[in-house]
Amino acid sequence: MAALSIAPLLPFLPPPVVSLIKFVDGVVPFPEFSLHLILTLLALLLLSRLPSLLLSRPSPSSYAPGSAAVPAASRTTVLLLGPPSSGKTLLLHSLLSPSPAPPTLTTMSPTTRALPFGNGALITDHPGHPRLSSSVPRHLAACRLLIFTLPSNLPSALPAAARILYDALASPPFRGVEAALVLCTFAHAPLAKTPARLRTALNVELERLRKTDLTLQETGDGAPEREAVRIGGRAMDVERDAGVEVTFVAGDLKGDGKGKVEAWIRGKLAE
Ligand SMILES: Nc1nc2c(ncn2[C@@H]2O[C@H](COP(=O)(O)OP(=O)(O)O)[C@@H](O)[C@H]2O)c(=O)[nH]1
Numbered sequence: 001m002a003a004l005s006i007a008p009l010l011p012f013l014p015p016p017v018v019s020l021i022k023f024v025d026g027v028v029p030f031p032e033f034s035l036h037l038i039l040t041l042l043a044l045l046l047l048s049r050l051p052s053l054l055l056s057r058p059s060p061s062s063y064a065p066g067s068a069a070v071p072a073a074s075r076t077t078v079l080l081l082g083p084p085s086s087g088k089t090l091l092l093h094s095l096l097s098p099s100p101a102p103p104t105l106t107t108m109s110p111t112t113r114a115l116p117f118g119n120g121a122l123i124t125d126h127p128g129h130p131r132l133s134s135s136v137p138r139h140l141a142a143c144r145l146l147i148f149t150l151p152s153n154l155p156s157a158l159p160a161a162a163r164i165l166y167d168a169l170a171s172p173p174f175r176g177v178e179a180a181l182v183l184c185t186f187a188h189a190p191l192a193k194t195p196a197r198l199r200t201a202l203n204v205e206l207e208r209l210r211k212t213d214l215t216l217q218e219t220g221d222g223a224p225e226r227e228a229v230r231i232g233g234r235a236m237d238v239e240r241d242a243g244v245e246v247t248f249v250a251g252d253l254k255g256d257g258k259g260k261v262e263a264w265i266r267g268k269l270a271e
Pocket residue numbers: 082083084085086087088089090091102103105106107128149185186187251252253254257
């Protein structure tokens with residue numbers, strides 16, 4: 001009788017449980033027994049799933065790739081991205097101290113410090129090595145202002161630079177970034193290109209990466225946590241298509257670079 005009263009539930013139960021109920025119904029003369037059995041089995045099933053259900057809930061302090069977990073208003077970090085040897089660490093030290101010791105070692109892990117201005121704003125120097133690129137989305141999730149260092153005198157660094165910038169733009173937490181500055185470092189070096197020429201060259205590389213990304217997304221081979229930058233039928237222009245204000249500025253970090261960056265950060269944090 002009890003087995004009959006749970007009959008409507010049978011289609012929703014896992015097949016082994018259904019078989020067990022039918023078997024017990026056939027051999028046990030007390031129908032209530034099968035009802036108790038099914039309730040016990042369901043309770044056991046729920047208990048066994050409980051740890052994974054609890055663990056998969058996003059905690060407010062952790063960033064799960066694929067979501068812009070940190071709302072824009074609570075972001076406090078200035079993030080430095082750029083290819084290796086483009087001046088990120090020199091810029092970090094310059095902003096922290098009036099007479100910085102020049103960086104001597106390649107940075108191999110992200111460094112976060114408090115800025116001496118900007119009401120408690122933090123600054124993170126994220127190394128440009130491809131092996132560390134997986135932690136960029138986590139840092140973007142806390143990023144309010146992005147500074148991208150691009151060497152003005154090294155055309156061979158453009159593909160690597162474009163890769164880092166494109167991956168950042170295609171990463172969902174980039175949507176909470178307020179503004180980006182592309183600092184064209186080594187601006188006083190021989191053969192240094194102007195920001196306008198660097199922007200054109202960078203756009204060519206970005207468009208190439210965007211086309212590849214679109215193809216991968218369309219064939220279902222793209223990484224699920226990425227979003228190809230979609231801009232319609234035109235070629236990509238980072239200033240127009242990034243979704244945030246992007247400014248290109250020439251600045252030599254052994255000259256006027258630090259002052260220009262500091263003025264930009266102060267202006268943005270005061271807005
Ligand atoms: N002249 C000049 N040297 C720079 C500039 N930016 C960085 N450097 C030097 O280039 C080297 C690499 O800089 P670093 O900050 O370590 O690059 P990172 O790999 O991006 O952190 C260091 O010796 C810096 O002193 C710049 O704008 N002008």
